[in-house]
Amino acid sequence: MLRSMSFLVLSCFSALVFAKQPIAIVIHGGAGTINKSQLTEAQEQAYHATLKHAVDTGYAVLERGGSSVDAVTEAVLIMENSPLFNAGKGAVYTYDEGHELDASIMRGDNLMAGAASGLTHIKNPVLLARAVMERSEHVMLSGAGAEQFAKEQGLELVDNSYFDTEFRYEALKKAKQSMQKLPHQAQNYRLKAPWQPEWNMGTVGAVAIDRSGLLTAATSTGGMTAKRYGRIGDAPIIGAGNFADNASCAVSATGHGEFFIRYRVASDICARVKYQGISAAKAADQVIQQELAKVGGTGGVILIDHKGQISWSFNTEGMYRAKRTEGGVAVTEIFKDSPSLP
Amino acid sequence: MLRSMSFLVLSCFSALVFAKQPIAIVIHGGAGTINKSQLTEAQEQAYHATLKHAVDTGYAVLERGGSSVDAVTEAVLIMENSPLFNAGKGAVYTYDEGHELDASIMRGDNLMAGAASGLTHIKNPVLLARAVMERSEHVMLSGAGAEQFAKEQGLELVDNSYFDTEFRYEALKKAKQSMQKLPHQAQNYRLKAPWQPEWNMGTVGAVAIDRSGLLTAATSTGGMTAKRYGRIGDAPIIGAGNFADNASCAVSATGHGEFFIRYRVASDICARVKYQGISAAKAADQVIQQELAKVGGTGGVILIDHKGQISWSFNTEGMYRAKRTEGGVAVTEIFKDSPSLP
Helix, strand or coil: CHHHHHHHHHHHHHHHHHCCCCCEEEEEEEEECCCHHHCCHHHHHHHHHHHHHHHHHHHHHHHCCCCHHHHHHHHHHHHHCCCCCCCCCCCCCECCCCCCEEEEEEECCCCCEEEEEEECCECCHHHHHHHHHHHCCCCEEEHHHHHHHHHHCCCCECCHHHHCCHHHHHHHHHHHHHHHCCCHHHHHHCCCCCCCHHHHCCCEEEEEECCCCCEEEEEEECCCCCECCCCECCCCCECCCEEECCCCEEEEEEECHHHHHHCCHHHHHHHHHHHHCCCHHHHHHHHHHHHHHHCCCCEEEEEEECCCCEEEEECCCEEEEEEEECCCCCEEEEECCCCCCC | CHHHHHHHHHHHHHHHHHCCCCCEEEEEEEEECCCHHHCCHHHHHHHHHHHHHHHHHHHHHHHCCCCHHHHHHHHHHHHHCCCCCCCCCCCCCECCCCCCEEEEEEECCCCCEEEEEEECCECCHHHHHHHHHHHCCCCEEEHHHHHHHHHHCCCCECCHHHHCCHHHHHHHHHHHHHHHCCCHHHHHHCCCCCCCHHHHCCCEEEEEECCCCCEEEEEEECCCCCECCCCECCCCCECCCEEECCCCEEEEEEECHHHHHHCCHHHHHHHHHHHHCCCHHHHHHHHHHHHHHHHCCCEEEEEEECCCCEEEEECCCEEEEEEEECCCCCEEEEECCCCCCC
């Protein structure tokens, strides 16, 4: 009798505690020139299915009381393991026909963060970013050193060819053809090589809020097709392609990384929320539709603010994206003209 | 007659245009546990002399109508070439007894930026950061790839041993001794290795405003003594160790880089100026003396706001620093109890 009373009290207590913060997760799989004419029906369905699988997996973690750190990790893992996205398997090719991957993760309660760049053998870069956050005293590791750390942490290593896909190799060939048409000097350092969203599209990210109110953001990418010179984009830069702060919002970005670094996109959106008191949705629109759009910076963001409000904003034709909020079902969208968020 | 009239008109016009914005420059050479007992009189004088040389050289560029991009470059070059600072010659040692350097630069009019990390053969990392900003389509390059780009740009390369100094080698030995006292696992990834400001002190930076009102910030460092795993600190992270925006302020930071990344220090200070309308001095104090101090993040910043107001803030015992404003002379300071800024 006492035991069942205790159970009842505990259950009520749990319900009260757990009712505190509605859970939510939002993910993206890259922004760019995506329209109906470029995707077959089968491709479109494949994207919807993988986005749904990823967002549902992250949601399930939250639903069973798991942390948003686990939720975004699980969601990103599914997209990294899918060849559809430019992250993990399916990463774009560098100029030298290899793959160099970047990832980051940040939690909004204590602003702990982890990032890794220039990875060539880490099957799941998001796991390395997380290991950096949780098991090193550093925030950002790079190249061979980062992989040495990954080995010590027992992370799964793969041959660089694991990341190969036919689709991305075709994109590299097209990128190189386009570069050959440029004057010799420009070729050298791609000064004027046009950013082609369709060559690079597919950075992935996830943002979630758990029952404790913890915001976490994660981002993972293969970067830019035909990239050279150890180029680092915005994905592993805390404050650019990823940011989380329980006092404002959590953001994962995708797009032309150089603009996202210069305009410190993720942290600027959160700064507007924190210091101007505007909603995250409005802040994101200001940065993506105004600041970036006027200088030609293409891309988008997904975000959740400290009240648990989900939003996204992109200035491209489409963005692979999905969301799931407390008690609801997964909503997956690709094109700009998809029904907008409620 | 006509010619001298034209000259007169041009001179007046120039005087009017040039009178628009008073010039100013502020530099730092690292923050940390600096007190009278740790410096000999000769060392103290050497620091004052080099800081004065650097700030005067940058000021001279501004005085003759040069850009703040040139001014900060020249000032940083002098500190990189001096063994007194942890940047260029005099950079700290990595765990493997080499040197890996990082630098960044950003201009506040168009938010163009350049950064490079993990450099082992570039004599002057600030020149590579500038080349990335001005002659590549990227913002951040790393490692061997960054050095390949530097070679193509004709930058001066040196053997890694060029960066050697006895003083820094002693610091590495002390750091390793301290690490050996840690439990084996912690040694592996320095999870609990205490940050020792005196081992790492000496990151350099410069911020300037020229007659056109252009703000520029540059930062250069050898990073953290005994660093491993391709660790990247805040110096080459736009928004963390360096940021410039004519709409708010320009900042160069020095300190425990992991905190400066997580708290996106440079961009947060500028965000407070931009969105809260407070002075850069107040914003810097909020971030350095409150946000960072309460979590144990040691270091400091130098900054100039969009009105040309110079300030600095540090939560350590000292910060090597100097400033020079329109019509004034160089002021160099080291300790906390130096007369504060007017």
